[in-house]
Amino acid sequence: MTLLLDSLFNGISIGTVLLIAALGLAIVFGLMGVINMAHGELMMLGAYTTFVVQNAFRPLGDPWRDLYIFPALVAAFAVTALVGLALERGVIRFLYGRPLETLLATWGVSLILQQFVRSVNWVLALRLGAFAVLFFGGWWLLSRRADWPRLKGWVLTLLLLLSTAIAAVGGRVLAQTYALAVTQPWFGAQNKDVTAPRWLGGGIPVGNLFLPNTRLFIIALTILCILGLYFFLQRTRWGLRIRAVTQNRAMSACVGIPTQKVDALTFAIGSGLAGVAGVAVSLLGSVGPNTGQNYIVDTFMVVVVGGVGKLLGSIVAALGIGIANFVIGSGTLALIFPNVPILTDTLNFFATTSMAKVMVFALIVAFLQVRPRGLFPEKGRTVDA
Amino acid sequence: MKLVHPPRADHEVAVPAAERDPSPSRKLLWEAGILVLLVLALIFVAPTVLSGFRLNLLGRFLALSIVALGIDLIWGYTGMLSLGHGVFFALGGYALGMHLKLQLPEGQIPEFFSLYGVTELPWFWYPFYSFPFTAVAVVLIPALVAAALGYLVVRNRIRGVYFSILTQATTIIFFNFFNGQQRLINGTNGLTNFQTLFGLDVNSSEMRFAVYVTTVVAVVLAYLLCRWLTSGLFGRILVAIRDDEPRVRFSGYDPTGFKVLVFAVSAALAGIAGALFTLQTGIISPNAMAVPFSIEMVIWVAVGGRASLVGAVLGALLVNFAKSLLSENFPEIWLFFQGGLFLLVVLVLPDGLVGWVRTQGRQLWVTVQLWRRRLANTSPA
Numbered sequence: 001m002t003l004l005l006d007s008l009f010n011g012i013s014i015g016t017v018l019l020i021a022a023l024g025l026a027i028v029f030g031l032m033g034v035i036n037m038a039h040g041e042l043m044m045l046g047a048y049t050t051f052v053v054q055n056a057f058r059p060l061g062d063p064w065r066d067l068y069i070f071p072a073l074v075a076a077f078a079v080t081a082l083v084g085l086a087l088e089r090g091v092i093r094f095l096y097g098r099p100l101e102t103l104l105a106t107w108g109v110s111l112i113l114q115q116f117v118r119s120v121n122w123v124l125a126l127r128l129g130a131f132a133v134l135f136f137g138g139w140w141l142l143s144r145r146a147d148w149p150r151l152k153g154w155v156l157t158l159l160l161l162l163s164t165a166i167a168a169v170g171g172r173v174l175a176q177t178y179a180l181a182v183t184q185p186w187f188g189a190q191n192k193d194v195t196a197p198r199w200l201g202g203g204i205p206v207g208n209l210f211l212p213n214t215r216l217f218i219i220a221l222t223i224l225c226i227l228g229l230y231f232f233l234q235r236t237r238w239g240l241r242i243r244a245v246t247q248n249r250a251m252s253a254c255v256g257i258p259t260q261k262v263d264a265l266t267f268a269i270g271s272g273l274a275g276v277a278g279v280a281v282s283l284l285g286s287v288g289p290n291t292g293q294n295y296i297v298d299t300f301m302v303v304v305v306g307g308v309g310k311l312l313g314s315i316v317a318a319l320g321i322g323i324a325n326f327v328i329g330s331g332t333l334a335l336i337f338p339n340v341p342i343l344t345d346t347l348n349f350f351a352t353t354s355m356a357k358v359m360v361f362a363l364i365v366a367f368l369q370v371r372p373r374g375l376f377p378e379k380g381r382t383v384d385a
Numbered sequence: 386m387k388l389v390h391p392p393r394a395d396h397e398v399a400v401p402a403a404e405r406d407p408s409p410s411r412k413l414l415w416e417a418g419i420l421v422l423l424v425l426a427l428i429f430v431a432p433t434v435l436s437g438f439r440l441n442l443l444g445r446f447l448a449l450s451i452v453a454l455g456i457d458l459i460w461g462y463t464g465m466l467s468l469g470h471g472v473f474f475a476l477g478g479y480a481l482g483m484h485l486k487l488q489l490p491e492g493q494i495p496e497f498f499s500l501y502g503v504t505e506l507p508w509f510w511y512p513f514y515s516f517p518f519t520a521v522a523v524v525l526i527p528a529l530v531a532a533a534l535g536y537l538v539v540r541n542r543i544r545g546v547y548f549s550i551l552t553q554a555t556t557i558i559f560f561n562f563f564n565g566q567q568r569l570i571n572g573t574n575g576l577t578n579f580q581t582l583f584g585l586d587v588n589s590s591e592m593r594f595a596v597y598v599t600t601v602v603a604v605v606l607a608y609l610l611c612r613w614l615t616s617g618l619f620g621r622i623l624v625a626i627r628d629d630e631p632r633v634r635f636s637g638y639d640p641t642g643f644k645v646l647v648f649a650v651s652a653a654l655a656g657i658a659g660a661l662f663t664l665q666t667g668i669i670s671p672n673a674m675a676v677p678f679s680i681e682m683v684i685w686v687a688v689g690g691r692a693s694l695v696g697a698v699l700g701a702l703l704v705n706f707a708k709s710l711l712s713e714n715f716p717e718i719w720l721f722f723q724g725g726l727f728l729l730v731v732l733v734l735p736d737g738l739v740g741w742v743r744t745q746g747r748q749l750w751v752t753v754q755l756w757r758r759r760l761a762n763t764s765p766a
Contacts, residue, residue, distance in 0.1 A: 035546050094732060099546045100466040101731045104687065107680050108727025115720035293676065297557045300550040354561035361558045365537055365551070372541030 002208045007327050013215040015322020016222040019315060020280055021295050022302035023225060024273030026314040027233075029303050031246045031266045034092060034102045038110040039299065040292025042271050045083060046076035046278020047287040048117060051192050066197035069279070073221075076275035084271020088264050096263075114289045118189045127171040134163035191288035200283065218280045225276060230311060232269075242266050298357075301364055307374020316375055321360060329356030420605065427601045432594065441665060442709060443702075444597040448661035450701035451607045453685045454694060455654030458611050460683065461691035462620065463647050464627030465544065469552030470655045471679035472559045473527035477656025478669035479563070480526055482576035483510060484519035485587070485664075496578075497571045507569050516583075523660040524653045531652030535645040544630065556674050563671040575670025576663075587664065600661045604698065607654050611694050614650070623647060624692075684723070687730045690737025700737060 025039050036042075050072040057068035087109060095102045116124075138159045142148065196214050203212040233239035244252040245262045253259045281291060302321060306313035326332075331351030350359045427447075432440055452474055459465045486495040487510065494506045512518045538551055564573055579587050586592060614620060625633045626640045633640050663669040672678070681704075689700020704726070712719045734741055 029546075033546065035550060091728060091732065098735075100460075100464075100549065101735065103466065103468075103546065103549055104680070104683060104727050105731040108724040108731070111720045111724035111727070115717065115724070119717050297550075297554050297676070301554055304547055304550060352565060354565050357561050358558050361554055364554075365534075368541060368543060368551075369537060372543050 003332060005207075006209055007323065007330070007332050009209060009211060009215075010330070011323030011326040012319060013219060013322070014326055015319035016219045017277075017280060017284070018295075018298055018302055018322055019318030020218070020222045020225055021274070021277040022299040022306075022314055022318055023229060023311075024270035024277070025299055026303050026306060026308075026311070027229070027242075027273075028267055028270040030308045031242060032092075032096065032263060033099050034095075035099070035106075035300065035303070036087075036092075036267075036270070037103055037106040037296065038087065038113060039106075039271075039274050040294075040296040041110040041113040042080045042084060042274035042292070043278040043281055043295060044117065044287070044289065044292040045113065046080050046275030047194065047282035047291055048187065048192070048278075049076040049079045049275065050279045050282045051187075051194050051287060054194055066199055069197050069200075073276055073279050076279045077272040078275075080275030080278070081268040081272035084274070085264060085268040087271070088267035092267065093260065093263065110292070114292075117187050118289050119185055120187065121185045123171045123175050126174065127167040130170055131163050131167040134166060135159050138163065187289075189289060191286040193286045194282040196283045214283045218283065221276070221280055225273060226311065226315065229269075229273070233311070238262070238265060301361070305364055305367060305374060307371075307376050310376040313374055313376040321364075324360050324363060325353075325356050328359045329353045420608075424601060424605055428598055432597075437590070437593075440597065441593065442706070444593075444600050445662055445665045446702050446705040447600045447604050448658045448665060449682075449685070449705060450698040451604055451658035451661070452655045452682050453689070453697040453701035454604075454607045454611050455651035455658075456682055456686045457689075457691065457694060457697035458614065458623075458654075459647055459651045460686060461693065461697070462615050462623040462627060463644060464630075465644060465648065466549045466683065467552045467648070467651070468549050468676070468679050468683065469555040470652070470682050471674045471676075472556050473531060473652035473655035474659035474662070474678075474682075475559070475563070475669060475671070475673040476527045476530065477523045477659030478663035478673060479570070479576065479659075480513065480519055480522040480656070481660035482579070482663050482669040483513040484516060485579040485582060486576055487514050488579075488581045488584075495571075495576075497574065498568075501568045503568050509569075523656050527656035527659075528649040528653040532645055532649040535648040536641070539641050539644045539648075553676060553679070556676050556679050560671050560674040560676075563674060573671060575668055575672070577668035577670070579664075579667055582664075587667070593665075596661070596664050600665070603657060603661060607657070608694055608698065610650075610654075614647070615694070619643075681723070684727055684730065686737075688726065688734075688737055690739030690741075693737070693739040696737050696739035699739070703738075 021039075021043060024042075025036060028034060028036055050069075053072040053075050054068045057065045057071070087106070091105050091109065092102055095105060139156070142151065142155050142159075145151070200213045200217055203210050204216070205211075231239075233243060241252070241257045241262050242265070244255075244257055245259050249259060252262075277295075278291075281287070281295070298321070302314055302318045305321065306315075306317035328347070328350055329352060331348060350356055427443075431443060435443060452470055456467065456470055459467055489495070494503075498504070498506075513522070534552075534555060538548060543551065563570055563575075566572060570576075581587060582592070615623065622633065622638060622643055625636075625638075626643060630640055659669070659673070685701040685704050686697045687700070688704050689698065690696030707722070708719060711722055730737065736743070
């Protein structure tokens with residue numbers, strides 16, 4: 001009995017991390033058919049935001065510094081939602097109807113983000129700022145001229161070159177004048193530690209079980225996110241629009257739903273949820289530029305198993321995968337069949353965290369033989385596209 | 386597809402006879418001629434021009450271009466984006482690596498086993514004593530794994546993005562497996578420190594050159610195989626599957642068989658590439674199965690140009706040379722560059738370099754011809 005409860009709790013706590021990471025991915029995939037490979041990196045940005053907020057709260061002294069987690073949640077959501085919005089407006093909206101290309105483009109974004117947190121320093125940040133101001137400012141100024149369409153190609157090329165050159169030279173000058181103060185990377189390639197607030201330090205003993213507070217916090221956070229998302233999708237005007245576009249994009253556009261805005265909003269929310277997931281992940285271990293990579297494949301599997309368009313699918317899939325991972329990885333199954341040596345040996349062979357994934361993947365492929373469209377597929381004859 | 390210039394342009398611009406579409410057989414002759422010239426250049430000229438280090442790099446990149454051909458076959462022609470070709474590449478590499486590790490006197494086992502206290506060779510190593518078996522395994526193991534996985538996935542009409550992320554998950558699975566099993570296959574460290582093949586030193590310059598020539602020949606054979614597969618009825622069915630799979634099904638073809646077959650062929654090519662690459666780098670480790678490497682392979686094809694075999698080879702060579710140059714000089718820029726490359730290719734050059742040359746180059750040619758005519762007309766005779 002204890003064994004069962006223990007597996008259940010640990011499985012659920014693995015599953016909730018997966019779920020909170022997969023939620024944003026799932027709604028974006030449901031809406032646009034787009035898998036965002038940079039989702040893991042958005043989580044990583046959320047985790048780094050937590051790190052920054054934590055350091056900002058540290059000097060405030062005792063009662064406050066342990067409350068950093070709440071502003072961090074808001075900040076992480078805001079930062080990643082903005083990055084997501086920029087990503088959608090800048091890249092993804094040009095690629096609708098080409099899901100495989102979107103996959104590659106977002107992978108490119110993820111590489112850039114990884115290297116960005118490694119090498120970002122004042123010089124790089126100011127260069128980027130200067131470039132953005134010059135390029136987009138110039139664009140904005142010149143686009144009001146009457147002969148803009150004729151000039152467009154040339155102006156954009158010229159602006160691009162000019163602002164790149166100015167930013168590059170400016171950065172070089174800055175770096176030489178102030179040396180280390182501005183060229184020191186903010187985060188560097190090393191992992192950063194986010195210390196969980198002290199009130200999350202302990203745990204609650206239940207019988208023989210010990211439930212760590214961080215895990216409970218993540219479970220509560222996930223439940224909150226699901227409730228919030230559910231409320232947003234089911235009870236608000238924009239939620240209704242999102243659901244409409246998810247079901248039938250062309251028809252929604254016909255009845256006057258601004259599908260472009262819906263896409264942008266959904267992508268921003270999905271990315272924001274990735275940021276919240278990043279806060280959760282930062283409580284579990286140290287945070288590095290590669291943090292996101294550890295989660296992407298598992299969260300993709302949640303989306304594959306869960307199917308498109310239903311939150312419930314993602315929930316069941318994430319918890320299922322989490323429990324399966326724990327039960328196989330901890331060797332609990334082998335304890336259930338102590339009398340069958342071959343089975344025990346096989347199960348013990350898979351009883352490590354990484355080998356459990358091998359087994360779980362095999363189970364997922366087997367599951368897809370029965371339900372190729374996921375747990376809760378859309379009813380009716382949808383277009384096979 | 387947009388027609389760049391209508392056929393009537395011939396009359397207006399007076400394109401020289403050689404520029405008009407030659408007859409298919411003449412085109413084929415041209416292609417064969419260029420291919421032979423290139424091979425001769427690679428085998429006889431390249432070794433005299435390039436330093437030993439660069440030649441070795443060229444050999445490695447040529448091996449990688451075989452993977453690119455395979456990926457082009459399934460992605461460019463059939464529309465299946467595999468993010469898991471690193472697995473097949475590494476399986477081929479491991480197969481040959483095991484054979485190379487077994488070049489030992491009777492009764493000895495590879496040295497790394499002693500680290501883990503393993504005294505007896507694991508059973509699955511035994512067949513790799515034989516070179517013929519290894520040669521077959523390099524091709525067949527990746528092909529069979531791909532066929533099994535492909536069948537299970539494709540059978541249920543799982544495709545598009547789903548297919549991609551399932552193949553990506555496969556890389557994690559194999560990575561975990563090979564990474565975790567020290568006692569079977571040396572885990573993280575992979576197989577390295579190869580000594581001899583056929584009783585010859587693998588690091589001698591003659592052997593290196595022989596491997597290089599083998600690689601060139603393998604690239605040509607792979608190219609010819611893909612060329613053969615993509616022309617004719619089979620190739621047209623592949624393209625039809627890419628463009629409209631349900632319609633192919635309604636026309637009475639079952640796409641499953643074609644997709645599984647072409648996926649397996651592509652995996653076999655990746656296996657051959659992996660073996661040749663391993664021979665030239667002297668190491669095969671689970672890193673070849675990690676997620677990033679497999680996606681990198683896709684970008685080679687995207688840069689060169691999808692649905693163009695020449696593009697795939699070209700892309701693999703160009704991107705890898707750029708990578709080795711950049712990461713030698715500015716290691717921190719490489720990821721920015723690679724990420725930018727993904728964005729650029731997808732947003733600006735969706736048909737890659739070859740596609741760009743096909744459309745823009747032709748347009749440029751027409752413009753130049755027009756200008757020449759105009760100049761000739763206005764200038765006093």
